[in-house]
Amino acid sequence: MDPIDTEVRLGPITLSNPVVAASGTFGHGDEVARVCDPSRLGAVTTKSQAPFAWKGNAAPRLHPAVAGMVNAVGLQGRGVAAWVRDDLPALRARGARVIASLWGHTVDDYREGMTLLGPAAGELLAVELNLSCPNTVSGGDMFATNENDTASVVRAAVDVGIDVPLFAKLTPGVADLPAIAGAAARAGATGVTLGNTVRALLVDPEARRPVLGSPGGGLSGPAIKPIALRAVHDVHAAHPELPIIGTGGVSTGVDAVEMLLAGAAAVGVGTATFAEPRATLRIIDELREWCHHHGVVGVRELIGAMRQHDTEVR
Numbered sequence: 224m225d226p227i228d229t230e231v232r233l234g235p236i237t238l239s240n241p242v243v244a245a246s247g248t249f250g251h252g253d254e255v256a257r258v259c260d261p262s263r264l265g266a267v268t269t270k271s272q273a274p275f276a277w278k279g280n281a282a283p284r285l286h287p288a289v290a291g292m293v294n295a296v297g298l299q300g301r302g303v304a305a306w307v308r309d310d311l312p313a314l315r316a317r318g319a320r321v322i323a324s325l326w327g328h329t330v331d332d333y334r335e336g337m338t339l340l341g342p343a344a345g346e347l348l349a350v351e352l353n354l355s356c357p358n359t360v361s362g363g364d365m366f367a368t369n370e371n372d373t374a375s376v377v378r379a380a381v382d383v384g385i386d387v388p389l390f391a392k393l394t395p396g397v398a399d400l401p402a403i404a405g406a407a408a409r410a411g412a413t414g415v416t417l418g419n420t421v422r423a424l425l426v427d428p429e430a431r432r433p434v435l436g437s438p439g440g441g442l443s444g445p446a447i448k449p450i451a452l453r454a455v456h457d458v459h460a461a462h463p464e465l466p467i468i469g470t471g472g473v474s475t476g477v478d479a480v481e482m483l484l485a486g487a488a489a490v491g492v493g494t495a496t497f498a499e500p501r502a503t504l505r506i507i508d509e510l511r512e513w514c515h516h517h518g519v520v521g522v523r524e525l526i527g528a529m530r531q532h533d534t535e536v537r
Contacts (some may be wrong), residue, residue, distance in 0.1 A: 227514045228332055228521035229507070230528060231265070233466040233488050234413045236388055237403055238320070238347060238459045239263035241483065241522055242507050245470050245493030246271055246351060246392070247326040251300065252310030253317050259501045262318025268416075269306070269314070271324040271353040274335040283285035283447040286425055291444020291472070292495055293423045295437035298326055298356060303339040322390070324385065326353040326365070331380045339382040344385045352380055352412075357441045367393045367419075370406035381411035386449035388413035390468060395454040401461035414466030417454040422445050444494040448472025452485045459486025459527055474502065476509020483522065484529040 229240035246268040249255045259489040261267045279299030286293055291337040299304065303325070314321055321342075325336040326486060333352060340350060354369035355377055380389055391407035393400065404415050422474025427436035433439070451471025459467060469487025473479055474495035482490045495502035510522065519525060 225515060227511045227519070229255050229371055229511065229523075231523055231526070233262055233349075233390075233468070234388060236413075238489060240265045240507055240510075241487075241489040242510070243322070243468055243470075243489050243491050244268060244496065244503055245491035246294060246322075246353065247381050248493040248496045251306060253313040253498055256317045256319060257312055259504060260317070261314065261320075263384075263395065263507065264503055265320070266322050266348050267314065267319040268322040268351055268491070269310070270300060271326040271351075271356070272300045272303045272306045272336070273325070273327050273329065274303050274332055274339055279477060283434065285440070286420050286434045288423070288425060288442060288444070288446070290446035291442055292497070293435065293440040293442050294420070295435045295440035297437065298353075302448050305341045307340065311343055320348045321346065322349045322351050323347050323379075324351040324353050326390070330366075330375050333376050334379040334383060337380045337385055340387075340389065341354065341383070341385050344387050347387050347413045349388040349413065349423050350380070350385075351390045351392050351416055352374060352376055353392045353419075353500075355392055357394070357420060357422045357439070361504070365482055367403065368397055370403050373403050374406045374410035375452075377407050377410035377412045377450075380456050389465075390414045390416050392416040392419060393454075394419050394470075395450050396480060400454055404465065405462055406516070408462060414468065414488075415489075416468040417458060418451055418471060418472055419452060431461045445474060448478060448481075454486040455487045456529070457493070461477075463527065473506065474508050476513050479506055479510045480513055480525060483525040484527070486527040488526055493522055508512070530532065
């Protein structure tokens with residue numbers, strides 16, 4: 224095949240290709256990187272860490288669902304300091320370009336987490352502020368449900384003064400996602416990740432109780448791709464200059480093409496990795512093949528290039 228230019232830009236960041244391992248699906252450090260070469264990916268977003276250790280939710284934590292899975296891991300982790308000390312070096316040693324994911328219960332938690340990431344800033348491509356996980360103790364979407372809360376976290380992270388791009392990870396489950404994305408950008412976010420898992424529940428009819436211990440969780444996988452595409456499309460239409468990492472239900476190269484056409488500048492791959500640890504590498508190859516067969520010389524020309532139907536009444 225003729226060579227395809229897969230390079231894309233996320234604001235000030237240049238990626239060798241648009242495929243990014245999504246947070247929570249590639250491990251804390253180099254667990255998946257041992258079998259899937261991360262140097263071939265655009266970037267790796269690591270599992271979200273708080274400035275404190277957190278045990279997560281009660282088991283069972285994940286279960287298959289129709290066209291995907293429901294998980295309620297609950298952001299388990301040893302905390303930012305331990306991650307910087309023990310996990311980041313191993314992942315970087317394998318050639319990964321790392322996006323660190325950060326979460327917290329309060330605005331001050333994000334401020335503290337950013338401070339703890341400071342010494343490792345030179346090893347990071349960016350920081351993703353996870354504002355939208357549905358698997359917290361409160362059962363809510365943390366800080367992504369309104370403009371003020373989103374902006375307050377982003378401003379707190381920016382004010383720490385670390386020279387690293389920030390991406391706000393938002394949820395599609397809100398009334399006006401473009402407005403919230405705009406608030407994140409005005410507060411200083413470089414871009415946004417769209418989106419997170421969608422609130423869900425699985426029921427065991429024989430036991431007459433929830434399948435998961437949480438009991439609710441977040442639905443991911445192919446079932447949520449149309450939701451993610453709509454989120455990316457709407458935000459890109461409202462903020463065409465805002466870099467978007469489109470995430471949700473991507474498991475093939477064609478899925479990645481769809482996400483790019485909707486307006487994403489990069490594409491997150493998550494649930495597919497659970498069933499196929501090297502799914503990200505396959506998707507990159509499939510994306511190149513699609514471009515070759517459709518006369519696309521560079522992936523960048525796909526971003527936001529979705530055509531509209533002719534709605535003229537004749």
